[in-house]
Amino acid sequence: MSDIGRTSAVALVGVQGSLVEVEAHLTSQLPTFSIIGLPDASLGEARERVRSAAAVADCPLPSRRITVNLTPASVPKRGSGFDLAIAMAVLAAAGTAPGADRRTVYVGELGLDGRVRPxxxxxxxxxAARAAGVDRVVLPVGNLAEAQAVPGVALTAVDSLRSAAIDAGAALPEGFVDPVLPPPAPDDTRPPAELADVVGNAVGVRAVVAAAAGGHHVLLLGPPGAGKTMLAERLPALLPDLEPDAALEVAAVRSVAGHGARSWTRRPPWEAPHHSASAAALIGGGSGQLRPGAVSRATRGVLFLDEATEFPRVVLDALRQPLESGRITVHRAGGSAEFPARCQLVLAANPCPCGNAGALGGPPCTCVPSAVRRYLGRLSGPLLDRIDIRVAVPRVTTGTLRASEGATPSTAEAKRVVDDARARMRDRLHGTGWSRNAEVSGPWLREDGRAAPGATEVLDRGLDIGTLTMRGWDRVMRLAWTMADLTGDERPERRHVERALALRTAL
Known part of the structure; x- marks a missing residue:
C-alpha cells in the first residue's frame, strides 16, 4: 500500500524563484525518512525538524517509509524554508491534512516545538508563486507584513504546523501558540540632508543636480574637507520616489539580504561600504546561498564609495560590467545567481596620498609624481570612461564662501528642477524602454536623439585625435541632454555640450 501527497514550494537562486513540487510517498516498509531532489545540508536536516514538529502538533508522522522528492531535481534547493512544505506533503499523504495540495505554496522553517519561523x-x-499562477501562499506570521508588499496573491499566515494542518482540513483542536516574530526593525530613517547647507561649491552642486536628473555616475575629486561626502549625501534626497515595479525589485533584493519588514520602501536605497570591503562584499557571493552585494542592494538608488582610491583596484574594476549592463551574475562552484545592479555610482577621492595635490591654499603636496600616478591609477581608464560626471571639488575659502552666500538652492527647489527634467525625459523616451538620459543607447544619440547642427564639433574633434573614446562621446552627449532638460530646451545645443564637458574635466 502506498500513498502520495503533494504541495508546492519555491527554490530561490539569487532573487529569482522557481516553483518546486514537493511529493511525499508513504509505503508499508520499515520506518525511514529520506529527502531527494538535490537538497543541501540544511534542507537534509529537515527530517528531524519535521518529525519533532509533527509530534508536538498532535499529528505525528506515520510509522512507514517516507520518501520526499523535490522536483525538478535539477534545480538546487537550499535553506530551511522548505520545512513547512515537506511536513504538509507528508501529512497530506497520510490523510491528516487532505486540503494540502500542489496549488498552495508553503514556506517556513519549523522549530522543534512546532512553531513556524520566518x-x-x-x-x-x-x-515566483504569483508568476506560476498558484492559488495562495501559506507563510509564517513573522513574514506576513513583508509579503504584503506583493499584490495579487492570497496570503495565509500560520504560527505553527498545527495551524497549517488545521487550515488544510486536519481534525485537530485549536491551540494558542506564541508566534515567532522578527525583531522590531530599528528606525533608521533620517531627515533628508539639506542641499542649501553646501556653500562655496557651485560646481559640485551643479554636478549633483545633473546626476540626480539624468541618473549619471559621478566622481568627486578634491582635497580632504572640501565637501565631497557632504555633496554625495545630498544626492538621494533629490531623487524621485520609486515607481511600483522598481520598488518591488528593490524590495526583492532587500528581502534576500535579510531586511525583513524594512524591505519595502519607495525611496531609492543608499549603500556606502567601507573601503576595506572585498570584491564579494561589493558584487555579491557567499559560500552557501548566494547573497546580493552592495552594488545590488543599491539598485535603483546610490552606491557611494568614499575614499575610492583606497579600494583595491581589482574591487573597483569588478564594477565595470554591472555599471554597463545594470545586472551582475555571480558565479561560484555551487552555481550562479543573477542580481539587479542598476545603481548610480558616486566616487569620492583625494587627488594624492596626502590629499593636497593641486589644491589652492593649505599645505603643499608632499607626494612625488610617481606616488600620485600610482594612487590615481587605482581608478582604471575603463572605469573612468563609464563615469559621466568627473569634477574637481576645490577647498572652500573665505572668498568663495562670501561669493556663494545664498546662491545654493534648497533641496526642495533643486528637487522641483530635477522632477521637471525627469518629466521631459519620460515624455521624450516614452515607448523606448528608457526613462533617464543615462540609459539611452549610442545609436539613439546619433539618430532620434541627434543634437542641434554643429553642437558636437568639439566632441568630434576629441574623437578624431584620440582624447575621447566612442563610449566617452556617448556619455558626454547623454549628459548634454540632461543639461538641455534642466534648462527646458528641446535638444542639446553647443552650450549644453560645453557644459557637459565642463563637468567631465577631472582626470
Whole structure:
C-alpha cells in the first residue's frame, strides 16, 4: 500500500524563484525518512525538524517509509524554508491534512516545538508563486507584513504546523501558540540632508543636480574637507520616489539580504561600504546561498564609495560590467545567481596620498609624481570612461564662501528642477524602454536623439585625435541632454555640450 501527497514550494537562486513540487510517498516498509531532489545540508536536516514538529502538533508522522522528492531535481534547493512544505506533503499523504495540495505554496522553517519561523527572501518567493499562477501562499506570521508588499496573491499566515494542518482540513483542536516574530526593525530613517547647507561649491552642486536628473555616475575629486561626502549625501534626497515595479525589485533584493519588514520602501536605497570591503562584499557571493552585494542592494538608488582610491583596484574594476549592463551574475562552484545592479555610482577621492595635490591654499603636496600616478591609477581608464560626471571639488575659502552666500538652492527647489527634467525625459523616451538620459543607447544619440547642427564639433574633434573614446562621446552627449532638460530646451545645443564637458574635466 502506498500513498502520495503533494504541495508546492519555491527554490530561490539569487532573487529569482522557481516553483518546486514537493511529493511525499508513504509505503508499508520499515520506518525511514529520506529527502531527494538535490537538497543541501540544511534542507537534509529537515527530517528531524519535521518529525519533532509533527509530534508536538498532535499529528505525528506515520510509522512507514517516507520518501520526499523535490522536483525538478535539477534545480538546487537550499535553506530551511522548505520545512513547512515537506511536513504538509507528508501529512497530506497520510490523510491528516487532505486540503494540502500542489496549488498552495508553503514556506517556513519549523522549530522543534512546532512553531513556524520566518525566513529571508519571502518577497521573491511570493513573486515566483504569483508568476506560476498558484492559488495562495501559506507563510509564517513573522513574514506576513513583508509579503504584503506583493499584490495579487492570497496570503495565509500560520504560527505553527498545527495551524497549517488545521487550515488544510486536519481534525485537530485549536491551540494558542506564541508566534515567532522578527525583531522590531530599528528606525533608521533620517531627515533628508539639506542641499542649501553646501556653500562655496557651485560646481559640485551643479554636478549633483545633473546626476540626480539624468541618473549619471559621478566622481568627486578634491582635497580632504572640501565637501565631497557632504555633496554625495545630498544626492538621494533629490531623487524621485520609486515607481511600483522598481520598488518591488528593490524590495526583492532587500528581502534576500535579510531586511525583513524594512524591505519595502519607495525611496531609492543608499549603500556606502567601507573601503576595506572585498570584491564579494561589493558584487555579491557567499559560500552557501548566494547573497546580493552592495552594488545590488543599491539598485535603483546610490552606491557611494568614499575614499575610492583606497579600494583595491581589482574591487573597483569588478564594477565595470554591472555599471554597463545594470545586472551582475555571480558565479561560484555551487552555481550562479543573477542580481539587479542598476545603481548610480558616486566616487569620492583625494587627488594624492596626502590629499593636497593641486589644491589652492593649505599645505603643499608632499607626494612625488610617481606616488600620485600610482594612487590615481587605482581608478582604471575603463572605469573612468563609464563615469559621466568627473569634477574637481576645490577647498572652500573665505572668498568663495562670501561669493556663494545664498546662491545654493534648497533641496526642495533643486528637487522641483530635477522632477521637471525627469518629466521631459519620460515624455521624450516614452515607448523606448528608457526613462533617464543615462540609459539611452549610442545609436539613439546619433539618430532620434541627434543634437542641434554643429553642437558636437568639439566632441568630434576629441574623437578624431584620440582624447575621447566612442563610449566617452556617448556619455558626454547623454549628459548634454540632461543639461538641455534642466534648462527646458528641446535638444542639446553647443552650450549644453560645453557644459557637459565642463563637468567631465577631472582626470
Amino acid at each position: 525566513v529571508p527572501g519571502i518577497i521573491p518567493v511570493v513573486l
